[in-house]
Amino acid sequence: MTQGATTTKATFPSVEWFKAISAIVNDDPGYNHIGTCDATVGVRIPDLEKNYLLTFEAFEVSDVREVTPAGAEDTDFWLEMPYAKWKEMLENIKQNGKADLHHTLNTIDLEDPEGFARSHDGYRRDAFYRFNQTFQYFFDSSAKIDTAFV
Amino acid sequence: MADAAAPDIPEDLAQVAQEKSIPLELVRRAMALGFPVEAIKMQMSQPGVTAEAAEQFIAEQEKIRGAGGEISVPPELKAIADEFGWPEELVKRALKLGAGVDMLMNQIKAGIRPDQAERFIEQQERAQQGGMEAALDLSWMKVPTEWGIRVRPGKKGLTVGMINVGTYADIPDVWPYHTEMPRGAYPLAGIPTMGYTIYEKAELWADNCADLYEEAIQRRWRPATDIPWDTVEPLPDEIEKAMCQVCTYLCEKGLLAGDVVGKWLPEMSYGYHEVKLYLSTAEFDYARQFEIFRKRALSNGGGMGMQSPGYFHRAIIDARGWTETSAVLHILSNSFVMGIYQLGEYTAHNEAESLIYRLCMQDVARQLAYGVQHLKYFLSRHQDRRAEVHNYLNKGEAIFVFEEEKDTPIKEALIILLGGGTSGEQVADGMSKLEYFRTRWVRDYLARLAAAGLPDRREKIHPSLKKYVQQPEKTEAQAA
Amino acid sequence: MAISPDLLHKVSTEEDPPELDLSWLQPREAQQVERVRAGRRGMTFDEVERGREVPDHVNAFTLRPRDARRREDAVRTGQYYSDKSDVWSENARLLYEEAVQRQWSSATDIPWEKVTPLPDDLERAMCQLCTFLTEVEFIAGDAPAQWLPKIPNDYYETKLFILSQIMDEARHLDVFRKRAFVNGGGLLSEGQSGPSLRIILDAKDFTEMSAIMHVFAEGFVQSLFRTGELVSFNEAEKAIYRLCAQDESRHLGFGVMHLKYILDTVPERREEIHHYLDQVEGPLSLDITQAGASGATPFFDEAIMILAGGGLKGVDKGAERLMEVRKKQVNEYMHRLEVAGLGERRDRMNPFFRSLLDPPRN
Structure with missing residues (x-):
C-alpha cells in the first residue's frame, strides 16, 4: 500500500476513527479486490473501557458502533489488547505505511497466550483467519489518516 | 421483377430465390415435383447454393420422379443399396425427401445402417408434412417443475445461496436419483446410474x-x-x-x-x-x-x-x-x-x-x-x-x-x-x-x-x- | 511485541534440549538451486522450472513431490502411473497458470441485470438448455478427479491442471443453474445424455479418459458454447458463453497435447486410442447428425433449434443452424485429431460424423 495524502484526522479509539477507516476501504478498489467478507468483529480496549462492533458485509464495512463489552463479545470474534499495544500497532502501521512483519494481526495474536482474536466459539473464531487479509488491509489503511491518541 | 408476381410462387419464396439469384423457373419446377414451399425455401437458404447446383438437383429429381410422382432408383444407387442391405423402399423414401443420389450413395457406403436411417427419414417426413415444428416432441416444455423464478443479484452479486428459492430450496435428506439430474429438474425414466455412493x-x-x-x-x-x-x-x-x-x-x-x-x-x-x-x-x-x-x-x-x-x-x-x-x-x-x-x-x-x-x-x-x-x-x-x-x-x-x-x-x-x-x-x-x-x-x-x-x-x-x-x-x- | 520469556520458560519441558539431528540440511544431502527472479508474467512455473528435468519414468509409490529427497522408510500411499507419457501434456504448466490468471465469478462478473424477459417459448428453450448444461458440465469435474490419486507427484503439472479444471467445471455447473433462475423460468427436464457420459466415467485409463472427455466431449461442448454466444439474447448470456468457452479451450488444449504426446512417444497405442474414440463416437453420433426427435438427446436439440430459430415458429431455420453447428463440431474435432497426429481418423470415423466432414485440407 502506498501512503496517499493525509486528509482525515481522527482520535483512536472512537467511532469516528473506525468510520474514517471504513470510508477509506469502502472506496478502495484494492480492498474490493481482496473479495467478500461477512463477519462481525468486536474491538475491545479493556483499560479504556472502550468496545466497538464492526460489521463487514460483502465488499464493504457496513456498520460501526460503540457497544458494551458483552456486545463486542457477541460477535464472530473480538480483537482485544491493552491500549498501549493498540497504540504501538497503529503507530507502527503509520510509520511503515502498513504493519511491519512484527505487527501483523496474526503475529500479535500468536504472541499473546490468550490471543488477540478471541471468541466464545471455535468455529466463529476462524473468521479471523478466513478473512485475515481483509482485516489486515482495514487496519493498514489507518496509515492514510492522521490518528490522534487519547 | 415481373415474374415475382406469378401466382404459383409465394412472395417470400420468390424473394429468397431472387436473393440467391436462382431463376423462378427452377423454383416452379421444384414445386411441380411436389416439394413443399418451406422445404424449397430452406434448401435455397443453405450457404453455397447456386443456380447451377439447383439446376443439377432439380434435373436429377425430375429424372427420378415419374409423371405420377412415383420414384425410380438410379441403377448405380440401387447397386450400392443392395450391397449394403438397404431396402429399395427406404431408398425411395429418402429420394422422395429430396436426398441427392451422390449424397445418399456416400452415406450408405459410409456404413449408416438402414434402421438408423429410417428413424431419421421418418422424422424428416413428419417435418415435411407439417414443418419442423410438427416433428418436435416438446414434452420438456410442459414438465411440472416450478416455473416463474426471477432472482435478482444482491450485494454479493448472484450467489448460489440466493437461487435456492421456492421448491428449489428443498434439499432432501435422501437424494433419490442416481443420475446427474440437477436438483429441481424433472426426472426421466431409463437414465442409467452414474454410480454415486453418497445419497444421504x-x-x-x-x-x-x-x-x-x-x-x-x-x-x-x-x-x-x-x-x-x-x-x-x-x-x-x-x-x-x-x-x-x-x-x-x-x-x-x-x-x-x-x-x-x-x-x-x-x-x-x-x-x-x-x-x-x-x-x-x-x-x-x-x-x-x-x-x-x-x-x-x-x-x-x-x-x-x-x-x-x-x-x-x-x-x-x-x-x-x-x-x-x-x-x-x-x-x-x-x-x-x-x-x-x-x-x-x-x-x-x-x-x-x-x-x-x-x-x-x-x-x-x-x-x-x-x-x-x-x-x-x-x-x-x-x-x-x-x-x-x-x-x-x-x-x-x-x-x-x-x-x-x-x-x-x-x-x-x-x-x-x-x-x-x-x-x-x-x-x-x-x-x-x-x-x-x-x-x-x-x-x-x-x-x-x-x-x-x-x-x-x-x-x-x-x-x-x-x-x-x-x-x-x-x-x-x-x-x- | 514478543512472546513473554516467562511463558516460554513455563512451556519448556527440557532442561537441556537434545541435539538436533540436522542431517536433512547438510550441504551434501540438501538440494541447492539457483535464485530465480519473477519474469514478465510474474513468478511462473516456467521461471522456477527452467533447466529442470522432468523424468520420463518414475518409481512412484509415495506422495514425494518431484525433486524432494526420498525417505527409504516412507510408507506407500498408492499405486501410480510410472511413465510420463501416461499423463503428460507439454502445455499443462502453461494452462494451469492461465487458469489461475483467468478465473472469473459467476456471481459478479456476469451482467445479470442485462437479462430481460423473453417470449415463453424462448425462455423455456433457454432453461432446457441450461438444465442440460448444468447437468452435464460436472461430469468433467468428477471424471478427471477420480484419476488424481493415480498421477505421481513427479508429474504435478498434470495434477494442478486437473485441479483447475475441476474448479472450472464447478463454475459451469453453477452459472447455467443461475441463468435458469434469473428470468422468470426454472429448471425443466433431465436430459438424455447419461448413456454417452457414462463412457467417460467408465474409462479405465487416463489417456482413455482424456481422449474421450477432453478431445471429444469437451470439443463438442466448446463448439456449442461458441454457438451459444452467437444465439444469445443479451450481454449476460454472451458473457457466460464467452467465459465458459475460454475455460473449455484450456481443457481441450490439454487433451489435444496429451494425445499428441502419447502418440509421439508411445506410437503403439494408436490403435487402442482409435478404439476409445470408436466407443465414444458411437452413442453420440445419433445426436450429432440428426436434428430433433431421432437424436440421442432430442430435448437438447429442440431447445437449440428454438433458440437458434428465434422461437417455435422459426424451428426450420433453427434446424439448419443446428446442422451447421454439428458440421462445425465434427470438422473441428477432426482438425484437433489431425493436430494431435491422428489424421487417419478421418477414414474410420463414425459414418454419421464422416458424412459431415469437409474435404481434407492440403
Whole structure:
C-alpha cells in the first residue's frame, strides 16, 4: 500500500476513527479486490473501557458502533489488547505505511497466550483467519489518516 | 421483377430465390415435383447454393420422379443399396425427401445402417408434412417443475445461496436419483446410474458450503503475480533450508488433499451440488498450496527438502467414509496446517512470505469451516454415531503423533525458523516456542471440535496431545 | 511485541534440549538451486522450472513431490502411473497458470441485470438448455478427479491442471443453474445424455479418459458454447458463453497435447486410442447428425433449434443452424485429431460424423 495524502484526522479509539477507516476501504478498489467478507468483529480496549462492533458485509464495512463489552463479545470474534499495544500497532502501521512483519494481526495474536482474536466459539473464531487479509488491509489503511491518541 | 408476381410462387419464396439469384423457373419446377414451399425455401437458404447446383438437383429429381410422382432408383444407387442391405423402399423414401443420389450413395457406403436411417427419414417426413415444428416432441416444455423464478443479484452479486428459492430450496435428506439430474429438474425414466455412493444428506452436507463456494471464488489470489516476489532476499543457509523443508511438507500436503477429495467427488450424488461446488474450490486451493510453496522453495537458492514419512497421509487416504475423511483431513490435519501457516507468518523474513502465509490461512480456514459444519450436521442427524467419530479421531491423532515423532526434518525446520538458527541457544528458544505453539494448535483444534458438537474431545484426546490441553481455570468455589 | 520469556520458560519441558539431528540440511544431502527472479508474467512455473528435468519414468509409490529427497522408510500411499507419457501434456504448466490468471465469478462478473424477459417459448428453450448444461458440465469435474490419486507427484503439472479444471467445471455447473433462475423460468427436464457420459466415467485409463472427455466431449461442448454466444439474447448470456468457452479451450488444449504426446512417444497405442474414440463416437453420433426427435438427446436439440430459430415458429431455420453447428463440431474435432497426429481418423470415423466432414485440407 502506498501512503496517499493525509486528509482525515481522527482520535483512536472512537467511532469516528473506525468510520474514517471504513470510508477509506469502502472506496478502495484494492480492498474490493481482496473479495467478500461477512463477519462481525468486536474491538475491545479493556483499560479504556472502550468496545466497538464492526460489521463487514460483502465488499464493504457496513456498520460501526460503540457497544458494551458483552456486545463486542457477541460477535464472530473480538480483537482485544491493552491500549498501549493498540497504540504501538497503529503507530507502527503509520510509520511503515502498513504493519511491519512484527505487527501483523496474526503475529500479535500468536504472541499473546490468550490471543488477540478471541471468541466464545471455535468455529466463529476462524473468521479471523478466513478473512485475515481483509482485516489486515482495514487496519493498514489507518496509515492514510492522521490518528490522534487519547 | 415481373415474374415475382406469378401466382404459383409465394412472395417470400420468390424473394429468397431472387436473393440467391436462382431463376423462378427452377423454383416452379421444384414445386411441380411436389416439394413443399418451406422445404424449397430452406434448401435455397443453405450457404453455397447456386443456380447451377439447383439446376443439377432439380434435373436429377425430375429424372427420378415419374409423371405420377412415383420414384425410380438410379441403377448405380440401387447397386450400392443392395450391397449394403438397404431396402429399395427406404431408398425411395429418402429420394422422395429430396436426398441427392451422390449424397445418399456416400452415406450408405459410409456404413449408416438402414434402421438408423429410417428413424431419421421418418422424422424428416413428419417435418415435411407439417414443418419442423410438427416433428418436435416438446414434452420438456410442459414438465411440472416450478416455473416463474426471477432472482435478482444482491450485494454479493448472484450467489448460489440466493437461487435456492421456492421448491428449489428443498434439499432432501435422501437424494433419490442416481443420475446427474440437477436438483429441481424433472426426472426421466431409463437414465442409467452414474454410480454415486453418497445419497444421504447427513453424509456430506454443511450449511455453509454455498457461501464458502462463493467466498473462495471472490477471495482467489494468484501466486505468480499477487506476491511481492522481489522482497525475497537471500537468507542464511540453514534458515533457507528450513524454510524449504516446510515448503516441501506443505507441497506434499496439498497434493495429498487434492487426491483425497478428488477420489470422493465422484461418490457424491448430484442432489447436493453445493457441496460438490465448494469442494471444487478446495481442490483449486490445494493446487495453489502446492504451487506457492514449490515456487518459494525453488526461487531463493534452497530447493525441495525431504519427503514426509507418510504415516499420517495414510490415516487420511485410508478413511472409508466421507465424514471420517473430512474429520481427519479438514479438522485434525488442517488444524495443524493452519498452525504452520500462523507460525510461517510469524517467522516470515520478508513481505512475500508474510503475505503468502496470510493468504494460505484464508484458504485453509474455509476447509476448516466446511469440516466443522459438516461434522456438526452429521452429529445432529446421527447422535448415535458420536462414539464412531471419536474412534476416527483416536486413530487419526495416534498416527499424527507417531508421524510427528518420526518426521525429524519438519520438526527441526520449525525449531530453526522459530529460534532463528542452529546455535544451542537458538535451538532451545525454537523448541520452547514450538511447545508454546503446540498448546495453541491443540486449543484451536479442540475449540473447533467443540463447535462441531464434540466438546468432550478434550477428555478423549490422545495422551501425547493431552499435555498441551489448557485446563479451564477453577472457580473460586472449586478452589475452596 | 514478543512472546513473554516467562511463558516460554513455563512451556519448556527440557532442561537441556537434545541435539538436533540436522542431517536433512547438510550441504551434501540438501538440494541447492539457483535464485530465480519473477519474469514478465510474474513468478511462473516456467521461471522456477527452467533447466529442470522432468523424468520420463518414475518409481512412484509415495506422495514425494518431484525433486524432494526420498525417505527409504516412507510408507506407500498408492499405486501410480510410472511413465510420463501416461499423463503428460507439454502445455499443462502453461494452462494451469492461465487458469489461475483467468478465473472469473459467476456471481459478479456476469451482467445479470442485462437479462430481460423473453417470449415463453424462448425462455423455456433457454432453461432446457441450461438444465442440460448444468447437468452435464460436472461430469468433467468428477471424471478427471477420480484419476488424481493415480498421477505421481513427479508429474504435478498434470495434477494442478486437473485441479483447475475441476474448479472450472464447478463454475459451469453453477452459472447455467443461475441463468435458469434469473428470468422468470426454472429448471425443466433431465436430459438424455447419461448413456454417452457414462463412457467417460467408465474409462479405465487416463489417456482413455482424456481422449474421450477432453478431445471429444469437451470439443463438442466448446463448439456449442461458441454457438451459444452467437444465439444469445443479451450481454449476460454472451458473457457466460464467452467465459465458459475460454475455460473449455484450456481443457481441450490439454487433451489435444496429451494425445499428441502419447502418440509421439508411445506410437503403439494408436490403435487402442482409435478404439476409445470408436466407443465414444458411437452413442453420440445419433445426436450429432440428426436434428430433433431421432437424436440421442432430442430435448437438447429442440431447445437449440428454438433458440437458434428465434422461437417455435422459426424451428426450420433453427434446424439448419443446428446442422451447421454439428458440421462445425465434427470438422473441428477432426482438425484437433489431425493436430494431435491422428489424421487417419478421418477414414474410420463414425459414418454419421464422416458424412459431415469437409474435404481434407492440403
